[in-house]
Amino acid sequence: MIKTYKISISGQVQGVGFRPYVYNLAHQFLIKGTVSNNEVGVIIFISGEKSNSENFYQKLISFPPPVSKIQQSSIKEIEVIYFNDFKIIPSEKGGQLNLPLTPDFAICDTCKTEIKNxxxxxxxxxxxxxxxxxxxxxxxxxxxxERNNTSIHKFTMCKPCLEEYTNPSNRRFHSQTNTCKTCGIDLFLIDSEGKTIETSSENLFKKTAKLLLEGKIIAIKNTSGYLLCCNAENSEVIQQLRTKKNRLNKPFAVLFPSLKHLENEIELNQQQIGSLTSSESPINIISTKNYIGNLALNKIAPRLNQLGVLLPYTGILQLIANQLSFPIVATSGNIHGSPIISKNNEALEKLQHVADYFLQHNLTIEHPQDDSVVKFSKKFQQKILFRRSRGYAPNYLNIKINSEEKILAMGAHLKSTIAFYPNENLYVSQYLGNLDNYDVYNQFCKTSENFIQLFEQQPQVILVDKHPLYQSTQYGKELAVKYHSKLIAIQHHKAHFTAILGEYNLFEEQVLGVVFDGTGYGDDTHIWGGEFFSYENKSIKRIGYLENFDWLLGDKMAKEPRISLFALASEEMKPILEEKFSPSELKNYAYLKSKNKLKTSSVGRLFDAVASLLNITDINSYEGEAAILLENSILGYNLKDCTLYCEVTSEGFSGKEILKNCYKDLQHGISKEDIIYNFLFTLASTILKFATEKGFQKIAFSGGVFQNTTLVDMLIELAPKEIKLYFHKELSPNDENISFGQIMYYLNIK
Incomplete structure (x- = not known):
């Protein structure tokens, strides 16, 4: 007996080849009906025998298209409809958008083969x-x-492309981004004055490769924004790029022509290979310990024994790579600190004195994105996201929220993101950057408004950080007035804690939260950053912290590790301070310290103090430089050889005691490397002892300090079997997760 069923599929199911897959599967099962997109996902109507229809449904949800992610699915019998065949029918929008947004996908192997043939x-x-x-x-x-809802819409498909698009047996059947040389996007090479150099695809990539070989800097418009590129084996041109981009020491990423080329020069493990070749294709930070190539490492990643590497993830990059015999620097197309550029005229205006040439195209980029960055810890291969952007944003699929309110979270200040809950899905934007930068702030505002317009939902609740001077907080207040929204301020570190609770859905558990970072406005108006929280029964309590020390000179403290050393140093360290400060500085800072009332519990600043004590660095040229160089100074460790630098108390631990013992070991000739081992071992041991003494069996970690992969490995190795550890896996531990955490806090904490 013929029955009719309605199948509803939600999740990452648009722009992933879902409808053509359903079409071909229906023909395999000899099923008649229709499939279409709508505002909530994919809707399928089928008619046939009950058993055959159910088998079709099971096959569909068990083996979906490779880049799709099904969140929910249902099948229900409806009144009989008679179909003559199975068709993909035009999408109809019957309501407001209520489905995940599809991220960008790296070029697949089949398309790579085609463009090379x-x-x-x-x-x-x-x-x-x-x-x-x-x-x-x-x-x-x-x-x-749908094609007409994207910027590729202005490129009308030619007859051969349309034939591919309408042919069920073709791999581009219903591919919304389908174009070719005849009907597609134009690429052209111009010089810094705007003069056209080359437009022929036959010569363009050879010319670009030749210019890179000759030591030129080229601004390449990729499909998510501009990249500034140059020969990664040429020290002189890399230094030119550093100078012109105003990027003193922060490491550059390096694009290798192929996985084979990369493996010939650097040792990779399976996790790194899997990540580099995934559909997200992020930058991977890997060790250069056994590097055997010709990269100008000292210019690419000054003072570091690690390197950010990536493989070609778009057709543009792949075709350039096909002409290269050497790796190239591939860094964000901007002036250091500004957002990535995506418009042709803006690139020429702002990068004219940085790039010698511009490789541009005429496709409009609606949402510029930086490359995502990941790192795997050395011992346990714990994956840590350093930056969540292209390939990951703007979805967050790992949670189900039941709330009638429309919620917009404004996040933090330094590594800003926004999070929006306008329907049954949660969206966390790509990394946006430091809101001190005017252009980043404008991009932040534009992204917030874009989300509101895209989902056609005004926020009823706006969540901001408690810090009254954060630009994200100020803008959140403006939006709350504009949309008559309820405004709620949430403490920075509690948002970090609820972010990790939300990732693992631990809201029914008893959990110790450990949040270590550089700075955050505390409930007591002091600067927090080394916090122990308890979570139980929808309630968070601060139950311990790094012993307070003086917060001096505002933002200058984060930029100069020597000031953290000054704040934590004991009298016996005076000779070291005299080497790092002039007599007038010492006098002025001592006076400020005697009058200071603002305190901090920041573990980030403790890292700075240790780095300064060990003469690793006194000035940060980029955010987190001292902590990165500190970890970079060690190669391996043996826990049996590590020494504790302080004991845990019922209230936490002492940074002054840690620094004092670091200094004592330094005076006794203990190597810097061993002192750093001991420092990280002390932090890991302190956390676990605190958990044990307070009776916790679950520990959740958040904050930028937990980007330190050696510390993460030590925690995993030291943890007794009865204690379970939770590290961020889908979000970065740094301030990018604050917007998500704000929503989790609002929905789950009393």
Whole structure:
């Protein structure tokens, strides 16, 4: 007996080849009906025998398209509808958008092969995509994800492309980003004056590779924004790029032409290979311990024994790579501290004195994104996201929220993101940057308004950080007035804690929260950053912290590790201070310290103090430099050889005691490397002892300090079997997770 069923699928199911997959599967099962996108996902109507229809449904949800992610699915019998065949029908928007937004996907292997093959029609065409790869979020204007809702809409498909698009047996069947040389996007090479140098795809990539070999800097417009590129084996041009970009020491990422080339020069493990070749294709930070190539490492990553590497993830980068015999620097196309540039005229205006040439195209990028960055810890391969952007944003799929309120969270200040809950899904934006920068702030405001417009939902609740001077807080207040929203301020470190609780859905558990970072406005108006929290029964309590010390000179303290040393130093360290400060500085700072009332519990500043004590650095040229160089100074460790620098108390631990014992070991000739081992061992041991003495069996970690992979490995190695550890896995431990944590706090804490 013929029955009719309605199948509803939600999740990451648009822009992933879901409808053509359903079409072909229906033909395999000899099923008639329709499939379409709508504002909540994919809707399928089928008619057939009950058992065959149910088998079709089970096959569909058990083996979906490779880059799709099903969150929910249902099948229910409805009144009989008679179909003549199975069709993909036009999408109809019947309400407001209520589905995950599709992130960008790295170019797939099949498309890579096509653009390399002289006999293929897409030979040398850099915007070759299919249902499994290509830009999605970067070009999205609105949803459902249809061609006419993207910036690729202005490129009308030619007859051969349309034939591919309508042919069920073709791999580009219903590929919304389908274009070719005839109907597609134009790429052109210009000089810094705007003069066209090359437009022919036959010569363009050879010319670009030749210019890179000659030591030129090229601003390449990728599908998610500009990259500044140069020969990574040429010290002179890398230094030029540093000077012009105003990026003194912060490491550059390096794009290798192929995985084979990368493996010939640097040792990789399976986790790193899997990450580099995934659909997200992020930058991976890897050790250069056994590096055997010709990279100008001292210029690319000054003073570091690690390197950020990536592989070509778009057709543009792949076609350039096909012409290269050397790796290239591939860093964000901006002046240091500003947002990534995506518009042609803006690139020429702002990068004219940085880049010698510009490789541009005429596709509009709606949502510029930096490359995402990950690192795996050495011993236990714990994955840590350093930056969550291209390939990951703007979805957060790992949670189900039941709330009638529309909630917008404004996040933090330094590593800003926004989070929006306008429907049944949660969206966390790409990394936006430091809101001290005017252009970043404008991008932050634009992203906030864009989310509100895209989802056609005004926020009823706006969540901000408690810090009254954060730009995100100020803008949140403005939006609350504009939309008549309820405004709620949430303490920074409690938002960190609820972010990790939310990732693992630990809201029914008893958990110790350990939040270590550089700075955050505390409930007592002091600067927090080394916090122990208890969570139980929807309640968070601060139950311990790093013993308070003086917070001096405001933001200058975070930029000069020597000031943290000054704040924590005992009298016996005076000779070291005299080497780092002039007599007038010592006098002035001593006076400020005697009058100071603002205190801090910041573990981030404790890292700075240790780095300064060990003469690793006294001035940070980029955020977190001291902590990065500190970890970089060690190669390996043996826990049996480590020494404790302080004892835990019922209230926490003492940074002054730790620093005093670091100094004592330094005076006794203990190596810097061993002192750093002992310092990290002390932090890990203190956390675990505190948990044990307070009776916790679950510990959740958040805050930028837990980007230190050696500390993470030590915690995993030291933890007794009865204690379970939770580290961020889908969000960065740094302030990028604050917006998500603010929503988790609002929904779950009394």
């Amino acid at each position: 002289p006999k293929n029609t897409r030979y040398n065409y850099p915007f070759t995509t299919c249902v499994n790869c290509g830009p999605r979020w970067a070009i999205t204007q609105t949803f459902p994800f």
